Structure formats: C-alpha cells, structure tokens
Amino acid sequence: MKLATLKDGSRDGQLVVVARDLATAHHASGIATTLQQVLDDWNFLSPQLEDLYATLNGGKARHAFAFEPRQCMAPLPRAYQWADGSAYLNHVELVRKARGAEVPASFYEDPLMYQGGSDDFLGPCDDAVFASTDWGIDFESEVAVITGDVAMGSAPEAALESVRLLMLVNDWSLRALVPAELAKGFGFLQSKPATAFGPLAVTPDELGPAWQGGRVHLALQSAWNGRQVGLTEAGPEMTFHFGQLIAHVAKTRRLRAGSIVGSGTVSNNDWTKGYSCVAEKRAIETIETGAPVTPFMQFGDTIRIEMCSRDGHSVFGAIEQRVVAAVAAG
C-alpha cells in the first residue's frame, strides 16, 4: 500500500492512504491519524489500512479525494531516528579519487553511516531554505526504509525483516561545511540540514520483484532545473543492502519502530548513467580535467527526484523542491 501525510497545521499531519495510480487518496481516520501511530502498532493497524487501500484502488472508497503531492508533508514529518548510509561504494571511490585519497579496505565490509537530525523533515514540495550559496548547496537522491522494532545484535537477514515501508529521500548537503565536520570526526550537524522525503511511503510488496535482496532494483531519476542529470540504477551496485545497514546500527542498541535508514547517494560505475548529487559530477570533472566545473546549486534552482516501476508508473511520487534564500533570523 501507499501512505502519505497531509498538511493540516499540526506537527505530525494527517495520515492518508493513496491509490496505486496516485490519483486519489482517503483519510485513514478511524484507523490512525499519524504514520508513527501505525508504526507503533503495525500488526494491528496495517491490515486495516490495507483493506482501505484495496477499497480505494477498486474505486469503492466513499470519501476519496484528489491526491495532491503539494499538500504533503514528509510521510514522517519528524521521526525518532534517521540514520543514513553511504552504501554505494562507487560514490565514495569517486569522491576520494578526486581528492587523491584511497578508499580504506575496511569500507567494503563496514558501512559508512551517519546519524542525522530527524526533528524537522521537509515535505516533497517544500522549499529548501539556506542562508548562503557559499555553503555549497547540493541535493542527494536516495532511497530509505522505515523499520519496525529491531532487536539489539540482529543479523542482517533478521534486520531486513523489520522493513515496513520505503521512501525517496533528498538528503540536502552543504558541501563547503563537510570537510571541517569530517575532520572533527564527530559527524555532520551543520553540513546536513533538514532532509526532504518523497510524498509516499510504500510497503515493499508495491515494488514487486524490484524489491530483492534488500535492494530496490529500479532507476532513480534526478532532474536539476528541468534537465535530467541522473538515471542511476539503485539495485545492483548497492554494496550493503538495507538489512546490513540496519544491522550495523543495531550492533550495540535496539532500533525502535519508525527508525528511518537511508541508502546514501545512488551511484553507478557507468558514468553515462549520470549523477544523484552535484558533488559526484564535480568529482568526475576533477578526475577528468583536474578541477570541478559545475557549480553547486543556486537560489531559485529546482530539483526533481522520482523512481518509476518497470512499467513506467511513479512508485513514490516525486520530490520537487526549490532552493530559496533564508530571511535572517531574529
């Protein structure tokens, strides 16, 4: 099934079920008001939502209304956990090669992950607000999962069983602020501002055979200012699958329902597939010509991220954001 959260003035929004063709939606009221509530009590509530989803797809839902992605918040407008991986080693290799550094051998066995801020997510069509373009504004097109409860010390296969929903992510990054935070070793606070999510959180069965081995075997489209810059394959080159990423976090602690775990920038060895973040384009330029050519994003720029099934239907709806200048805070 496909779920979304509509803006209603509250911090957590209003849960709706969205039809497979994204044309209509139906309030989940009577079952649950928020997505976190469903995740907290998945086995009891999700079958009821599945029933509503079937009724909606059959055209039989009484109070269906037109689905409007612009009215969406992130499926979880705020979450208790957001841990993002860097699971496409090709991306790490490119970025390191551009600065003349090696990829440590351990990176192929021990995933790179960071703990992200999760108190304030952006909706799929919300403006991304930044104070300065000097910060090196960049998008990052990714896939993420939302988990149920995960026991401490879970093996990757057991951890994979905890996947409840999948989403698209735009993991906004401020590249000019990254090196100083990397050097401190404590991870990213300022260089990872509010993250945006696609309108729909979907159950794995929505992907059919494209959900396999803990990976999403579909192409991720990124269009920057209306021009497609990336059509990267999310499946085969994901070095660590989602079960491995979840298990990495769960090594020393439990994960609680509603934890979001991300894939990191989708990246392919074949450069003709394009890129899922500007930093990678600049890394390729540096490798080829000795210096980056493409500037990072400017105020007014737009980014569109979408993933379609093999028969051409949008699986998660699209992220469509604009980069906007901040008004100085009081």
Next chain:
Amino acid sequence: MKLATLKDGSRDGQLVVVARDLATAHHASGIATTLQQVLDDWNFLSPQLEDLYATLNGGKARHAFAFEPRQCMAPLPRAYQWADGSAYLNHVELVRKARGAEVPASFYEDPLMYQGGSDDFLGPCDDAVFASTDWGIDFESEVAVITGDVAMGSAPEAALESVRLLMLVNDWSLRALVPAELAKGFGFLQSKPATAFGPLAVTPDELGPAWQGGRVHLALQSAWNGRQVGLTEAGPEMTFHFGQLIAHVAKTRRLRAGSIVGSGTVSNNDWTKGYSCVAEKRAIETIETGAPVTPFMQFGDTIRIEMCSRDGHSVFGAIEQRVVAAVAAG
C-alpha cells in the same frame, strides 16, 4: 516545576508532576499525557502544569501518590533529536594529551558535537545491556536541556531562550568502538548505545541562581560501585554554554520542540574533583604513569549520578543503573 514520565506499558509513558521534595507525584492527566505533547504546546500547557505543581507542593493535591524513581522512564522516552556537545574542553585536552595529540585551536571557538540516536532512551534505573565488556563500557555524567522551537540561524542568546527543561544524562559510551568510528569521520553509531536520563526534567527556575549564563553552577556526583569517583563542578569550566551549543546546531536548520542538547562529560581542571567518565581517569593515569590502570566497567557494576542544590536537595533525582550482559538476539 519538576516533571517525570512513568512506565505504563506504552512507548511514551505517562506524564506526572513531581513535588519539589521528590516525595510525591500527581498524574498530569486532564492536562497532557506525554511530555512531548507539553513541549509541542508549551505556552498553553505548562502554566496548567505549574498550577498543579503548586498545589502538589502545598500538600493540597487530591490524588497525590508516592514518587518512585524506579517506575520512571526517561522524561522523554524517545525524542526527535538528541545532539550532544563536548563542551568541557578540559576533557578534550586530557584525552588528547594522553594520546600525545594537540587540541586544534578551532576547538575553542567551534564546539564539538555529535548527533545521537534518540529512538530508545533508558530510564534512570533501567539496566544498561551490552553484549561484551571488550567494547570498553563507560558512563558519562552530563547535563542536558530540552528546547522549544528554535529558528534557523538563531544567535546563542536567542537560542538560550528556547530552553524549557533540564535533565541529567548518562551518555553510555563504548570506548573500544570509538577510534574506528572517529577515523571514519561520520560520527558515532555503534560506540554510543542507548542513552539514559535522570528521572526528572525540571524548569530552569528550579535551579535558582545556579542557572546562570546558560550553565548549571552545581556539582555533579558520580558514584561507581558505591564509591564516589567524581564531584565535578558543571558551571565555570563549561567552555560553551547551552545557548552556544543550540545555536551551533541551528546554524543551518531549525530545531523543533523537544530537541535534547547535552553538555558532554563534565570535567574540571582540578583533578582532585574526580571524574565523570572512566576514560578521563584512564587519560590521567596515562599522563602520569604512561599507561591506563583502571579498567572500564564490568557486568554487575553500578553507576549513580546525581546533582544537589547548594542546600543539599536532589535537583533531578538520581540515575542508578547496573551494567548487564545481553542475551544473544535471535
């Protein structure tokens, strides 16, 4: 006022107001059921809780019952953000000196902070469960604040105004897992397991003049296996005050109500004050004798953390935890 969250089988527990002398408590039902709900609507709900607090302190609350810290969850059993600083530079200096490294000059202007997991906090008397003592199990006695909404780009003084509540923290750390995560630069995931909090979240006015300049001017007691090992002053040597720590996080994003920001291990230049984490004791031993002597914590060890007002009353109640061996996960 003093607030706590009692275990009731739910994920977020039951909000109660606790009397100043910690003897009695009263359900906040009718006002709010969870602390997050209060933080989401602070200006409307907190005055009602203050009224109940006054009634309770006056001995006039009709359904008061004995307050039992062992029944407490963390005041926020799960939160949307947990960002922990390392605001006592003395701690950083000691740890670096022990390994022959310098403290970069920038550390005195730019706080070290990490984004922590916030989906699964431990209550003040909950067991701390670990799979192996080889991981270098350590406590870290700290102070933390819970904020309201904070605008992006807030100055430290404005950020300080957002402080709603204060708490005690035991920021459990797995020292043997730290170096590898530091080297990766992406921050701590495995080396920072579930964090524990003291039973009470208290408003700043509860501290009277001890809350000054964004710092808590009281001594923090740490007792390991019943022996007091630290009585460290939390105020004067906190290099960055809480407004500065909050503003650091808010540089590129908003903080939303219920964000927890921590001080990091409280540490004093005068070694006779003792220590607030074993790593610091070992650093001092290394500086003095060339090698650490004190081992990290063992299964069965206990840690007690408390902070008293100048007239000797417990401000936050005590953290009293035991280190316990994990049963292997399925």
